[in-house]
Amino acid sequence: MALVVARTVSVRRTLRQSPVDEPRWVQGALIASSLGFLGLFLFAPLAAVFTEALRKGLGAYLESFREPDALSAIELTLFTAAIAVPANLAFGLAASWAIAKFNFVGKSILVTLIDLPFAVSPVISGLIFVLLFGLQGWLGPWLAEQDIKIIFAVPGIVLATIFVTFPFVARELIPLMQEQGTEEEQAALLLGAGGWQTFRRVTLPNVKWALLYGVILCNARAMGEFGAVSVVSGHIRGRTNTMPLHVEILYNEYNFAAAFSVASLLTLLALFTLALKALVEWKRREEVSHALEAAAAEEGR
Amino acid sequence: MRISLKQHSVLPGFGLTLGYTMVYLGAIVLIPLSALFFKTAALSWGEFWGIISEPRVLASYRLTFGASLLAAGINAVFGFIVAWTLVRYPFPGKRLVDAAVDLPFALPTAVSGIALTAIYAPNGWIGRWLEPLGIKAAFSPLGVTIALTFIGLPFVVRTLQPALEELEPEIEEAAATLGASRSQTFRRVILPAVLPALITGFGLAFARAVGEYGSVVFISGNMPMRTEIAPLLIITKLEQYDYAGATAIAVVLLAASFLLILLINLLEWWSSRHHRKGA
Numbered sequence: 312m313a314l315v316v317a318r319t320v321s322v323r324r325t326l327r328q329s330p331v332d333e334p335r336w337v338q339g340a341l342i343a344s345s346l347g348f349l350g351l352f353l354f355a356p357l358a359a360v361f362t363e364a365l366r367k368g369l370g371a372y373l374e375s376f377r378e379p380d381a382l383s384a385i386e387l388t389l390f391t392a393a394i395a396v397p398a399n400l401a402f403g404l405a406a407s408w409a410i411a412k413f414n415f416v417g418k419s420i421l422v423t424l425i426d427l428p429f430a431v432s433p434v435i436s437g438l439i440f441v442l443l444f445g446l447q448g449w450l451g452p453w454l455a456e457q458d459i460k461i462i463f464a465v466p467g468i469v470l471a472t473i474f475v476t477f478p479f480v481a482r483e484l485i486p487l488m489q490e491q492g493t494e495e496e497q498a499a500l501l502l503g504a505g506g507w508q509t510f511r512r513v514t515l516p517n518v519k520w521a522l523l524y525g526v527i528l529c530n531a532r533a534m535g536e537f538g539a540v541s542v543v544s545g546h547i548r549g550r551t552n553t554m555p556l557h558v559e560i561l562y563n564e565y566n567f568a569a570a571f572s573v574a575s576l577l578t579l580l581a582l583f584t585l586a587l588k589a590l591v592e593w594k595r596r597e598e599v600s601h602a603l604e605a606a607a608a609e610e611g612r
Numbered sequence: 613m614r615i616s617l618k619q620h621s622v623l624p625g626f627g628l629t630l631g632y633t634m635v636y637l638g639a640i641v642l643i644p645l646s647a648l649f650f651k652t653a654a655l656s657w658g659e660f661w662g663i664i665s666e667p668r669v670l671a672s673y674r675l676t677f678g679a680s681l682l683a684a685g686i687n688a689v690f691g692f693i694v695a696w697t698l699v700r701y702p703f704p705g706k707r708l709v710d711a712a713v714d715l716p717f718a719l720p721t722a723v724s725g726i727a728l729t730a731i732y733a734p735n736g737w738i739g740r741w742l743e744p745l746g747i748k749a750a751f752s753p754l755g756v757t758i759a760l761t762f763i764g765l766p767f768v769v770r771t772l773q774p775a776l777e778e779l780e781p782e783i784e785e786a787a788a789t790l791g792a793s794r795s796q797t798f799r800r801v802i803l804p805a806v807l808p809a810l811i812t813g814f815g816l817a818f819a820r821a822v823g824e825y826g827s828v829v830f831i832s833g834n835m836p837m838r839t840e841i842a843p844l845l846i847i848t849k850l851e852q853y854d855y856a857g858a859t860a861i862a863v864v865l866l867a868a869s870f871l872l873i874l875l876i877n878l879l880e881w882w883s884s885r886h887h888r889k890g891a
Contacts, residue, residue: 357715424637432824477640
């Protein structure tokens with residue numbers, strides 16, 4: 312701690328000597344207003360989730376997870392993410408291979424189209440599947456004849472979740488793979504590796520951190536999606552309720568402690584996601600600096 | 613570095629991966645989205661106009677766009693301060709604060725919604741101090757703005773941070789050497805350089821806020837004509853099986869978001885071209 316303080320002080324001292332520095336009081340005021348703003352808008356809500364969840368004590372907190380409706384909501388959320396994340400992972404890998412490793416006409420249009428779901432309101436993301444599969448939708452009457460339920464059932468929830476998490480993996484991979492070019496893959500092929508082998512042994516290790524990052528973000532959104540899922544779910548307790556929807560139901564029943572208990576699980580997931588993100592960014596930076604060092608050593612030789 | 617087409621053909625799997633990409637994109641995104649436009653096309657212009665000019669719908673658009681604009685504005689100011697302090701000043705706990713900026717991305721919107729409501733409600737941590745002042749935070753348009761500010765914050769901070777980091781200290785030193793005061797340097801040198809990033813962040817925050825649903829519905833109170841946002845009205849129409857009404861309201865929202873994204877892309881394209889010319 313003392314070391315940290317000493318370092319901060321020495322950094323400040325060197326900063327003060329610089330002619331392009333704000334007066335001390337301006338710096339202090341800016342830091343204070345920055346932390347104050349974040350306190351009001353970020354840290355207070357975060358603290359509120361856990362305070363409200365534990366308001367009735369730890370026993371009541373743990374009890375709220377033993378409720379069958381809560382358990383089935385957790386189960387459905389895990390099930391949905393277990394389909395949506397691998398589906399978008401496979402897509403992300405295929406799309407980034409095609410887009411980053413080859414040149415073809417209409418590539419920039421394709422990249423724009425992949426980002427499209429981010430520009431669509433969650434509610435509209437749900438609405439489009441109701442228009443397709445709902446009772447008055449395009450395929451609704453035919454599906455009803457076949458006795459297949461998509462809207463107000465689990466398939467609709469999965470589809471809407473896949474839609475809203477669609478771009479996450481692809482948009483992490485495409486820029487990185489474009490930057491890396493195709494030289495290493497060409498070398499591998501030249502040395503006699505097969506296509507699949509090249510992908511697995513050369514491409515995949517090169518993008519592993521970006522891939523992990525994309526998957527984490529995709530998973531967080533898949534488990535936390537509310538608007539789109541709310542439109543297609545029908546809110547049938549114990550059957551088509553995901554965790555965020557269960558939070559809403561409990562909250563609207565004025566069962567605040569239970570609502571915040573389930574919300575606290577989702578919050579822990581979010582914090583875990585942020586921590587992993589920080590770790591991945593740190594690993595990536597480390598790899599870049601290693602690569603730079605290696606390049607420098609190579610040059611020196 | 614341009615790679616010729618001939619070199620490309622060395623790598624395998626183009627047909628397979630591109631084909632899979634197109635099929636998946638079509639099935640998950642393009643066909644469902646096109647349903648929205650076919651449904652709208654089935655309406656006559658008069659019907660469409662009749663729906664979106666209903667007083668209740670107009671009120672929801674006013675609230676959605678007004679509160680989104682205000683929230684993006686608040687974020688442009690405070691997001692700038694946050695990004696600035698994170699890039700320039702050392703302070704304890706900085707890395708933690710930096711990581712926390714992404715919280716609104718990672719936190720499910722329903723959780724943000726109930727947490728913000730708990731704080732800003734009349735008996736909440738912050739709401740109880742605002743109540744005696746006659747300020748109603750939750751269950752009012754102000755509450756909607758608070759939720760949309762929360763949602764938009766990371767967009768401004770994360771687009772500004774790299775722009776501020778890229779600023780070369782030599783330019784500011786040159787300005788100081790030539791006799792500019794610190795505030796002059798800020799207005800004439802720093803602000804113009806990061807303005808494209810600031811506008812991009814503002815636009816992204818605005819676009820996100822326009823479509824936001826989960827974090828708003830709890831804190832807004834959902835009173836028709838007063839605190840009912842457009843995405844909520846879409847759901848209300850759907851619950852009444854008024855598919856045409858829901859679709860018409862949605863198309864206007866979607867068109868607004870697309871227009872915003874297009875403007876942001878044009879701005880980025882323009883500023884990168886401008887940049888290159890200068891260099």
